[in-house]
Every structure is written in structure tokens, then in C-alpha cells.
Amino acid sequence: MSFDTDRNWMYTLSGRNIHLWQWVETAATDTVGSHRVKLPAEYYGKQLIYPNEDISSGLRVEYTAFSEPFVAESLEDTSSRYSASTIAFVDGGGGSDTITDTANGFDFGTTDKIRIIGSSSNDGDYQLTNSTAGTLTMATGLLTVESLGESITIYQIPKSVADASVDESSHVNLNRMLSLAVVDYIKAQMKESVGDLQGKEYCMREFWKKLGDNESNKRNVSMTFPASPFAIK
Amino acid sequence: MTLQEIMERTGLKETGLAKAWIKDAIQLIRSQYPEKIKVDKQNIIDGEREYILPADMISLLSISVKDTTDNKYKRIRRISNDIVLKEDTEPE
Numbered sequence: 001m002s003f004d005t006d007r008n009w010m011y012t013l014s015g016r017n018i019h020l021w022q023w024v025e026t027a028a029t030d031t032v033g034s035h036r037v038k039l040p041a042e043y044y045g046k047q048l049i050y051p052n053e054d055i056s057s058g059l060r061v062e063y064t065a066f067s068e069p070f071v072a073e074s075l076e077d078t079s080s081r082y083s084a085s086t087i088a089f090v091d092g093g094g095g096s097d098t099i100t101d102t103a104n105g106f107d108f109g110t111t112d113k114i115r116i117i118g119s120s121s122n123d124g125d126y127q128l129t130n131s132t133a134g135t136l137t138m139a140t141g142l143l144t145v146e147s148l149g150e151s152i153t154i155y156q157i158p159k160s161v162a163d164a165s166v167d168e169s170s171h172v173n174l175n176r177m178l179s180l181a182v183v184d185y186i187k188a189q190m191k192e193s194v195g196d197l198q199g200k201e202y203c204m205r206e207f208w209k210k211l212g213d214n215e216s217n218k219r220n221v222s223m224t225f226p227a228s229p230f231a232i233k
Numbered sequence: 234m235t236l237q238e239i240m241e242r243t244g245l246k247e248t249g250l251a252k253a254w255i256k257d258a259i260q261l262i263r264s265q266y267p268e269k270i271k272v273d274k275q276n277i278i279d280g281e282r283e284y285i286l287p288a289d290m291i292s293l294l295s296i297s298v299k300d301t302t303d304n305k306y307k308r309i310r311r312i313s314n315d316i317v318l319k320e321d322t323e324p325e
Contacts (some may be wrong), residue, residue: 003301004300004307005298006307010312011311020282048316050280059274059298062293062294062295063286063292066259070236071254091262097249168235169236172234173238174262181262182234182239184255207258208240211270
């Protein structure tokens with residue numbers, strides 16, 4: 001049984017691989033009956049060992065990814081959101097699976113893509129095939145039966161567009177500020193292609209500036225200064 | 234913002250080139266800022282130390298291991314020193 005994994009587990013990186021290590025402070029042991037006993041003659045001490053147990057879905061890697069560069073609708077238009085504890089999940093067997101809401105509070109488009117969080121076993125992204133105030137319908141074989149009671153949130157996410165289907169009406173999967181940064185990036189590439197390196201540098205500065213602005217927009221930093229007793233106000 | 238709007242703002246005529254440069258820009262943005270975060274989970278196997286980084290990874294944010302006493306994933310530390318063991322021909 002793994003415990004205090006933040007203190008007892010470590011990793012190294014080797015190319016495209018992660019090497020997992022467990023930190024143990026152990027001695028040589030043997031099992032007598034149902035008791036594990038320490039052997040007095042041998043001592044191993046502190047050491048790194050390979051993982052010494054199976055843990056289902058035990059390793060979690062969080063990373064930034066290059067996925068879905070283009071979507072069918074702008075991020076600003078995907079604002080539908082609903083939270084309630086009156087939502088239930090119905091496995092339709094051979095027919096369509098459905099999500100029902102006894103409070104009739106759904107407000108999604110008929111072919112919206114949605115993300116579910118807070119459920120016991122149905123968290124994930126789903127493509128709707130129909131939508132009414134009380135029922136969301138999707139393809140069969142997607143949902144697990146779950147009765148109402150959990151506090152569940154469902155919100156709309158943009159539909160991705162396959163690379164081969166991207167056309168001029170497709171949206172970049174970025175918010176407006178970052179889309180403007182992309183415009184600067186393309187201008188920089190165009191200037192570089194005609195040998196205007198000074199122009200390229202200017203556009204790249206604008207690109208990085210917009211990236212910085214986008215990040216600082218997420219942070220509300222307040223600064224306070226002690227007022228001098230002799231300060232003139 | 235649509236691909237068409239970006240092309241009009243920049244004066245770029247070739248759609249294919251616009252797509253390629255937009256992808257380059259997105260790659261650059263996501264390598265610097267965690268704009269789109271993904272999570273990959275793998276089984277830990279007794280006696281196996283090597284696991285694969287996700288193929289679509291741009292930058293690594295964190296690695297966690299499940300604490301089975303409370304079923305929570307806890308961030309683990311990277312060993313900065315070079316490990317002496319390079320190849321194990323007789324793992325446990």
C-alpha cells in the first residue's frame with residue numbers, strides 16, 4: 001500500500017521515459033505466519049528501489065499538449081453552463097444514452113459538445129445529438145447508470161475540427177488576446193520571409209507582449225505601501 | 234478568431250501556410266504557458282521503473298503518484314543527481 005507518495009516516491013527523466021523510484025528506509029525482512037519480521041543480522045538502510053507494488057492508474061502526468069489547434073466555434077461563444085444535483089445518467093442499452101434533469105434546467109444547443117465534472121463515473125467530454133430543457137441525448141454506449149444526488153456541473157466546450165477539415169471558417173483554439181498574438185507571429189514570419197529582420201523583431205516583441213498581457217490578466221495583484229507620517233496627501 | 238480573419242489581418246493569401254504558422258504559434262504559446270493542460274494516467278507495475286512520457290507532450294508540468302491510503306494523487310519530486318544505476322539486467 002503506497003503512502004505519503006509525495007515524500008516516498010521520486011522520478012528521473014531519461015529521454016522520452018520517466019524512471020520511477022521509491023525511497024525506503026528498510027531492513028531485510030521475512031514473513032513468519034502472518035507477521036513480517038525484521039532479520040537482525042542484515043540491514044539495508046536508506047535506498048532507492050523500483051516500485052514494489054501494482055497501482056492501477058497510479059502514475060499521473062500533467063503536461064501541456066499540442067492538441068485541437070482548430071475548433072468549430074470561438075471560445076467566447078461556448079458559454080453554456082449548468083450545475084445541479086438533480087441530474088441523472090441513463091444507459092439507453094442499444095438506444096441513445098441520455099442525461100436527465102428533473103429541474104429542466106439544461107440550456108445547450110442540439111449538437112453542442114459538453115464536459116461533465118462532479119459525477120461518480122461519467123466525467124468526460126461528450127458530443128450531443130439532441131438537447132431539450134430536461135434531456136441531453138448522445139450516442140449509445142457512452143454513459144454509466146447514475147442516479148441523481150451528486151452535485152454535477154455540465155459546460156459547453158468547443159467542437160474540435162479534424163486537420164483535413166480545417167477551412168477559413170474554422171476558429172483558432174485560443175482566446176481573443178492569444179489570437180491577436182498569433183496575428184503578430186504570422187506578421188513576424190512574413191517579414192522574415194522578405195528579409196525584414198527589424199520588422200520581424202518588432203512583431204515578435206508584440207507577440208510576447210500579448211502573451212504576457214494574457215497571463216497578467218489572470219492575476220489580480222495588489223500592492224500596498226506604508227504611508228510615511230509626513231506624506232502630503 | 235477565424236482563420237479567415239487572421240489571414241485578412243495579416244494579408245496572407247495561402248491558407249496552407251497560414252495553418253502551418255498558426256500551429257507553430259500555438260506550439261510556442263503552449264510551450265511557454267500552460268494554456269491547454271492534459272492529464273495522462275498509467276498503471277504502476279511492481280518491479281518496473283520505466284514509464285513513457287505522453288507522445289503529444291509539449292512541456293511537463295508535474296508528475297504525481299496515487300497514495301492508496303487516501304486515493305489522492307500527490308506530486309513527487311525529481312531527483313536532480315545522476316543515478317548511478319544505468320541498466321539493470323536482473324531486476325527484482
